[in-house]
Amino acid sequence: MLASAYLAGLGTGAGLIVAIGAQNAFVLRQGLQRLHVGAVVLVCVLADVALIALGVAGMGLAVKQQPGLLQVLRFAGAAFLASYGVLAARRAWRGESGLRPADATAGRQGRTVLACLGFTLLNPHVYLDTVVLLGSLSTHYLGGVQWSFAAGAGTASLLWFTALGYGARLLLPVFRSPVAWRVFDVLVALLMWGLATLLLLRPMA
Incomplete structure (x- = not known):
């Protein structure tokens, strides 16, 4: 029972986490820049684990x-995502290479962690996915087995963000081109604005 609950949590957690979103785009960018990757991965995983535990x-x-x-x-x-979209669009317009931070503040770990917390905790769907949905699914397991389900979901978060953050360096040969960074930042800007629009237009369940 413990093993099946763990695998169920692992699969469900992976299904919710491995999706195109603002948080994943941010982690990917940090991984490509190789800036504070460990701190970003740690924040994402700890936040997920905490929210899953609450659920x-x-x-x-x-x-x-x-x-x-x-x-x-x-x-x-929505305001946070729209603002970050503007920053990404500005980087694309200026042709700033992500491999060379444009200003001294870009390398500050505290600022990076705060941005990561914003992407993680200002998204109401994060709470619906982790606290509400995973919390509800865990009720299928009783007698403490629900914590094995939670451990599986937490493991999915750990594996995904570690792979995304540290695996991003495999794409570095592509992103040595300023054009690639411009395309990436344009896509990020469109993603942020699209997600912000969906947050405004779609009522919370």
Whole structure:
């Protein structure tokens, strides 16, 4: 039972995490730049593990009963994503190479961690996926087995963000070209603006 719960959590967690999104785009960019990758991966994994644990501990219902909080996160997240999209568009317009940070503040770990927290915690869907959905699914397992399910979901987060952050360097030969960075930043800008629009237009469940 423990093994099956763990594998179920691993598969479900992977299905939710391995998707194109703002957080993954940010982790990928940091990996390509090789800037504070360990800190970024750690923040993403710890945040996921904490939220999954809250869900398994029964906080999913509390989150669903706080629509006002989700609405605040919805608008704050949309503003954050739109702003980051503007920054990405500006980088693409200026032709800034991601392999050479454009200013001294780009290399500050504290600023990078704060940005990572923004991508992670200002997205209301993160709470719905981890606290509500994974928390609800964990109720299929009783007698402490639900924590094996949580461990599987947490492992999926660890494996994915580690692979994304540190595996990004395999793409470095492509991104040595300024044109590749311009294309990447254009796509990032479009992704951020698209996600911000969806947050504004789509009501929270």
